[in-house]
Amino acid sequence: MSWFIFAHGDCDGVCSASLAFSVKKDAKVFFTSPAGLLQDLKQVKDENLIITDIALTSSYKEEIISELKRISSKSEVLYFDHHPLPSGLSKEEIPATLIRGNDDSCASELVYSYFKDELDPELSRVMVYGAIGDYSDNTKVVKMVLNEWDKRELYLEAGILVKVLEGTRKRDYDFKRSLVLYLSQNKLPSLSEELVKIAVQESILDEQMREVVKGNTKVVGNVSYVKDVPWSLGKAATYARVYGKTIVGVAAEQRKEYVDMSIRSITLDNLYEVVSKVAESLNGTGGGHKNAAGSRVPKDLFMQFISKLNDAVSTQLSS
Ligand SMILES: [Mn+2]
Missing domain, CATH: 3.10.310.40 (Diaminopimelate Epimerase; Chain A, domain 1)
Known part of the structure; x- marks a missing residue:
């Protein structure tokens, strides 16, 4: 059975999707959001599913749970998330294999820890990019991984990714899919002329927009x-x-x-x-x-x- 990956489109979402994709190489990757999750779940027919970095919102929680129930009755559903659950909803009520941290561990860290034995160990730096992107680089797992790299280098890579993903290409999902593939091969953002160019353009825009704000x-x-x-x-x-x-x-x-x-x-x-x-x-x-x-x-x-x-x-x- 093939896999779908539903991910958030920010740095943590893209990095966590890249880690999952490196394990499920034939997966199709889609970007969604808490408000869009329900509609996207309805498109899942006979696929296994990984959901990463998508908060469960209380507004659609009943419908989302019933969709998850439908999918998990015949397929595998792995749900990685670190957003607080809607009040009144317990983990046990969610019909999926739930991999949750507290607010401090980002989705990239959760996916990394879950698939650790199947991952190329050097993809640990992709996990770190995701953690930096979510301001979640202060956890035990991330600090241990940072000891295995020169962290200054990883901050440059994460900085480029954050600029690229929050910038003008925010809703360019094909571009983001290509980035998932690129990162899953453990290629450095700073070695892509295209990514560096977008990041620099974004810096110029950032300086202007800060004044506009x-x-x-x-x-x-x-x-x-x-x-x-x-x-x-x-x-x-x-x-x-x-x-x-x-x-x-x-x-x-x-x-x-x-x-x-x-x-x-x-x-x-x-x-x-x-x-x-x-x-x-x-x-x-x-x-x-x-x-x-x-x-x-x-x-x-x-x-x-x-x-x-x-x-x-x-x-x-x-x-
Ligand atoms: Mn996140």
Whole structure:
């Protein structure tokens, strides 16, 4: 039976997919997101499935679980993830082989540890790129692997990958598939002229866009936000927070009927909870990590989202 790999399109997602792909060489790789997972699961017929770095959102959890049940009744389903589960859902209720860490171990680390005996040992550096991309390079496993490399070299490679993946090629899934193949062969990002060129272009854009964010950040209480800046949402959210001098930053981008967002915070430690609650109260979805989250709400409810997010954060700060 052939394999599908469903992965997130960021650095951790791509690196974890590369590690899985190096073991399941005939697999087909698809990029998806928490909001898109349900639709993509419906496409799975007779394939085994690896899901990596895709959070399970509470909005579709019943439907997703029933799809996983359908698939796992005849196929193997390996689900690697490090995002908090929706509240009220336990690991036992998910019909798949679940490989979960806490928030600190990224998906690349989970895939690496799971397939360790089948992997080329030198692919350990691809795991490290994924960990750096997710700010998760401080775990026991990653630190041990870093002892086997000169870590300065790996940071360069990870830096190039992050720039390439968050940049203008964000939704170019064929490009990302080719990158999965490239990394699975343990080739260095810095040795690809194409990747280096994209990364350098991205640096130029980063310097410009940081200024655009600086000039366009608006503040509602404890929340700073920018909308439709043609830049990585994650980076825009971080700099909105910095320039707005608040503890939460939001970067939003309007797509057809809804708005996609990245949200970044400092010192909050439960951003994913706050964001998912607010998003769901507005018919949207949301989730993520302690201080980094994503959300999607109907486009007309964006300002309500900002205002409710501020209410929730302010209430938490005052208690
Ligand atoms: Mn991740």
